[in-house]
Amino acid sequence: MLRIILVVGAIGWLCAEPVSAAAQYAQYPPPPAQPPPGYYPPPQPAPPPCGAVTPTPLRGAARGAAGGAAIGAIAGDAGKGAAIGATVGGIGSAARRGSARSAGACY
Numbered sequence: 001m002l003r004i005i006l007v008v009g010a011i012g013w014l015c016a017e018p019v020s021a022a023a024q025y026a027q028y029p030p031p032p033a034q035p036p037p038g039y040y041p042p043p044q045p046a047p048p049p050c051g052a053v054t055p056t057p058l059r060g061a062a063r064g065a066a067g068g069a070a071i072g073a074i075a076g077d078a079g080k081g082a083a084i085g086a087t088v089g090g091i092g093s094a095a096r097r098g099s100a101r102s103a104g105a106c107y
Contacts, residue, residue: 046107047104047105047106047107048106048107049106049107050097050100050101050106050107052106053100053105053106054093054096054097054100054106055093055097056093056097057090057091057093057094057097058090059093060089060090060092060093060094060096061086061087061089061090061093062086062089063089063093064085064086064087064088064089064090064092065082065083065085065086065089066082066085067085067089068081068082068083068084068085068086068088068089069081069082069085071085072084072085
């Protein structure tokens, strides 16, 4: 008799468990509430100025000149290395600023 009660109880427990799990996992959150008519979201803040986002081309040129002078000193002509580094650094910094401006990261 005890065996029959255990078997029936186990079958009932196995059959009832998926039902409660299905009810639990089948519920989704309600959809978000619609804003009232005439409501507009607040405006987006203005982007920061480009000077706060990217360095100036002169700063890029100075950095490039310093690095170029160091590499040029190793190679034997520091002046030529500084000139090449300043050119590359200035152009790179100007390109970086232009792409940030066109992407809307700054004004």
